[in-house]
Amino acid sequence: MATKTIKKVRDADATRARILAGAKKEFAKNGLGGGRVDEIALRAKANKRMIYHYFGSKEDLFRTVLEEVYTDIRAAERALELEHLPAREALEKLIRFTWDYYLKNPEFITLVNSENLHKARHLKKSEKIEKLFKRFVSMVGGLLDRGVQEGVFRPGIDPVQLNITIAALGYYYLTNRYTGSIVFQRDLMAPQALEERLAFNIETIMRLVCVDP
Structure with missing residues (x-):
C-alpha cells in the first residue's frame, strides 16, 4: 500500500511539473491571453482535466x-x-x-x-x-x-x-x-x-x- 501511495505521489508530482513546464513555454510565447490550455496539455502530455485539477483555472x-x-x-x-x-x-x-x-x-x-x-x-x-x-x-x-x-x-x-x-x-x-x-x-x-x-x-x-x- 505504501509503495502504491508513493508512486501516486511521484506520478502526480511529475504530471504537475510537466504541466508547469508546458505552461511556461506557452505563456512565454503567447502571453496569458494568447496561451491555450489545449496547447499546454499537449506540451505536458496531459489532459485538460488534469490541468484544472491541479491548478484550478x-x-x-x-x-x-x-x-x-x-x-x-x-x-x-x-x-x-x-x-x-x-x-x-x-x-x-x-x-x-x-x-x-x-x-x-x-x-x-x-x-x-x-x-x-x-x-x-x-x-x-x-x-x-x-x-x-x-x-x-x-x-x-x-x-x-x-x-x-x-x-x-x-x-x-x-x-x-x-x-x-x-x-x-x-x-x-x-x-x-x-x-x-x-x-x-x-x-x-x-x-x-x-x-x-x-x-x-x-x-x-x-x-x-x-x-x-
Missing part, C-alpha cells in the same frame, strides 16, 4: 508559473553565496549573474512583460512572491552594509533602487534588442556587443555605489 496556472520563475531566479541568486565574498566582488558577481540569467532565460523577461500588461493582478494574490522579495532585498541590503563597513561602498544606498537599476540595465537592452539594432545601426546581440554591454553595466553600477570606482 488558467489564471491560477499563470500565477503559479510566475511564482515558479521568480522562485528560480531568487534560488539561483542565493546559490551565488554572495555573503561569503568581499562586498565589491559580490556586487560585481550579482551584476554578471543578472545579465547572464536574462540571456539564458529569455522566457523570464517575456513572462514578466506579460504580467505587467495585466498590471500585476496575479502577483498581487501571491504571498510567495512577497516572501521571496523580502529575502532578496535583505540580501542586497546586507551586501551594501558590508561594503560600507569595508569602506568600499557609499552609505545610504537603497537596496530596492539598486536592484531596480541592475535589472533595468539588462532588461531594457534585451527587450529592445530588435528595434535598438535598427535604430543604433549595430547588432546588439553580437558576442562583442554583449560583452561591451556587460562591462558598461558593471562600470555604471560601480560608479554609482563605490567610494572609489
Whole structure:
C-alpha cells in the first residue's frame, strides 16, 4: 500500500511539473491571453482535466508559473553565496549573474512583460512572491552594509533602487534588442556587443555605489 501511495505521489508530482513546464513555454510565447490550455496539455502530455485539477483555472496556472520563475531566479541568486565574498566582488558577481540569467532565460523577461500588461493582478494574490522579495532585498541590503563597513561602498544606498537599476540595465537592452539594432545601426546581440554591454553595466553600477570606482 505504501509503495502504491508513493508512486501516486511521484506520478502526480511529475504530471504537475510537466504541466508547469508546458505552461511556461506557452505563456512565454503567447502571453496569458494568447496561451491555450489545449496547447499546454499537449506540451505536458496531459489532459485538460488534469490541468484544472491541479491548478484550478488558467489564471491560477499563470500565477503559479510566475511564482515558479521568480522562485528560480531568487534560488539561483542565493546559490551565488554572495555573503561569503568581499562586498565589491559580490556586487560585481550579482551584476554578471543578472545579465547572464536574462540571456539564458529569455522566457523570464517575456513572462514578466506579460504580467505587467495585466498590471500585476496575479502577483498581487501571491504571498510567495512577497516572501521571496523580502529575502532578496535583505540580501542586497546586507551586501551594501558590508561594503560600507569595508569602506568600499557609499552609505545610504537603497537596496530596492539598486536592484531596480541592475535589472533595468539588462532588461531594457534585451527587450529592445530588435528595434535598438535598427535604430543604433549595430547588432546588439553580437558576442562583442554583449560583452561591451556587460562591462558598461558593471562600470555604471560601480560608479554609482563605490567610494572609489
